Amino acid sequence: MKKISLTGIKPTGILHIGNYFGALKPALGLARDYEARYFIADYHALNTMKDPAELRDTIRQVAAGWLASGLDPERVVFYRQSSVPETFELSTMLMAFTAKGLMNRAHAYKAAVEENREKGNDTDAGVNMGLFTYPVLMAADILLFDSDVVPVGKDQVQHIEMAQDIAQAVNANYRSEVLKIPQAAVEEQVAVVPGLDGRKMSKSYGNVIPLFAPEKELRALIMRIVTNSQGVEESKDPETSRIYQLYRLFASAEETAALARRYREGGMGWGEAKEALFSVANRELAPLREKFNGLMADPARLDGILGAGAEKARVIARATVSRMRKAAGID
Ligand code: TRP
Numbered sequence: 001m002k003k004i005s006l007t008g009i010k011p012t013g014i015l016h017i018g019n020y021f022g023a024l025k026p027a028l029g030l031a032r033d034y035e036a037r038y039f040i041a042d043y044h045a046l047n048t049m050k051d052p053a054e055l056r057d058t059i060r061q062v063a064a065g066w067l068a069s070g071l072d073p074e075r076v077v078f079y080r081q082s083s084v085p086e087t088f089e090l091s092t093m094l095m096a097f098t099a100k101g102l103m104n105r106a107h108a109y110k111a112a113v114e115e116n117r118e119k120g121n122d123t124d125a126g127v128n129m130g131l132f133t134y135p136v137l138m139a140a141d142i143l144l145f146d147s148d149v150v151p152v153g154k155d156q157v158q159h160i161e162m163a164q165d166i167a168q169a170v171n172a173n174y175r176s177e178v179l180k181i182p183q184a185a186v187e188e189q190v191a192v193v194p195g196l197d198g199r200k201m202s203k204s205y206g207n208v209i210p211l212f213a214p215e216k217e218l219r220a221l222i223m224r225i226v227t228n229s230q231g232v233e234e235s236k237d238p239e240t241s242r243i244y245q246l247y248r249l250f251a252s253a254e255e256t257a258a259l260a261r262r263y264r265e266g267g268m269g270w271g272e273a274k275e276a277l278f279s280v281a282n283r284e285l286a287p288l289r290e291k292f293n294g295l296m297a298d299p300a301r302l303d304g305i306l307g308a309g310a311e312k313a314r315v316i317a318r319a320t321v322s323r324m325r326k327a328a329g330i331d
Contacts, residue, residue: 005185006147008041008081008138012049016187016208017200017281018193021249024069026187027151037077038066039143039313044081044252045139047130066209068292073305081141082095083246083310086317091117091140093262097169098136098162106135107158139163144317151185160184168328174327179320191249194242196225212292215282222278223271250280 008025015024030036034045042059049055051327059080071078081087103109109132116125130137137160142150142163150160167179192200195207201303209221225242238244248256259276262268295302324330 002033002035003148004146004267005030005036005260006042006143006150006182007036007038009038009062009066010098011045011055011058013058013203014061015065015211016201016203017211017246017249018195018208020069020211021191021193025189026068027191028066028070030151031072031076034149035312036075037069037147038071039078039084039139039141040080041141042080042082043130044134047116047128047134060296060299060302063177063306064292064295067295067302067305068212068288073309074128077145077309079121079309079310079313079317080306082151083306084144084313084317086321087137087140087144089321090317090324091137092142093328093330094136094139094166094170095133095145097173098133098139098166102162102165103132103135106132106162107123107155108134135159135162140165143180144318144320145313146180146316147182149183151187152189154186157184157186168329170324174325178323178327193249196250198242205268208286211285212289214289215286218285219278222274222281225277228269230270233266235266236263236268238263239271243270243277245329246277247273247277247280247301250277254310255280272317 007030025167027038040059040063042055045058047054049058063080066078067073099296109127112127112131115125116127138159139162142160143166150163152160161184164181167181170179171177171181183259195201195205196209197205199207209218213221223241225246225262226239227243231234243261244259244263247259251259259273263273322331
């Protein structure tokens with residue numbers, strides 16, 4: 001029997017090429033070896049996103065984006081967190097097993113407190129209970145779905161350890177395996193995707209290429225990638241070139257080797273290299289863009305897919321909650 005993987009996706013911004021290579025592609029690859037489950041963590045996003053139109057739009061864009069990128073809702077379980085109310089039942093029960101001191105040690109909360117101290121504010125200024133109890137909700141997300149492995153970046157490892165702690169407290173109290181203990185799978189060698197200015201591609205740096213940018217915009221953004229002043233005839237080093245680093249992500253091994261040769265030979269200017277990058281990027285992204293636009297233009301279809309996913313998810317979630325309620329004496 002395959003092990004279960006769970007991927008949580010916080011819908012806090014539109015998807016860009018950095019997300020695609022750093023998160024989407026590796027996560028979608030899990031469906032080969034695992035019984036893969038994916039969800040949109042919309043209640044987690046609510047902690048920071050208070051504009052309803054913006055949140056609604058981001059949730060839809062992120063859901064359509066994962067589907068357009070190849071998530072097959074027939075083969076995996078794909079749902080919105082907010083469509084699985086069992087999450088909140090379990091979360092409430094887990095609260096009773098979560099030490100407040102554990103939450104005090106959570107990185108995100110500690111960072112907020114630290115920032116307040118530096119600014120001379122009240123220590124808890126701007127901290128809502130959603131932020132403070134974030135690790136409990138995340139533990140509920142994970143434990144509800146009997147997850148064996150949770151692929152995460154390094155910044156999320158502490159959250160998985162807290163989910164383990166909380167689950168162990170439950171199991172120890174009831175002297176049985178009520179909840180499965182999850183393991184973090186830390187992605188060590190995810191692609192670092194350079195942004196337009198050469199720093200890591202990130203929304204907070206404002207240097208992103210949106211994954212579903214229309215063809216014209218994609219081309220215009222690629223033309224804006226910052227280069228050095230080497231002339232056309234000069235030999236160029238592929239390894240230090242952002243254009244080459246991006247090209248490599250989209251191109252085959254042969255194409256990549258051929259471009260590296262052309263860099264070293266000299267005779268190819270940055271403009272031509274950018275054209276080559278646009279051509280391989282658009283080759284991969286054009287079909288995704290079409291699928292994405294189709295889903296965004298057909299809200300009923302997107303809702304249908306998410307609704308069917310929620311039904312599948314709730315079958316699993318109900319079983320966990322009923323196990324937990326029985327164990328607790330609230331059945
Ligand atoms: N905290 C994760 C993030 O910020 C998102 C998330 C919420 C998540 N619940 C999860 C990830 C459960 C994995 C499993 O990216």
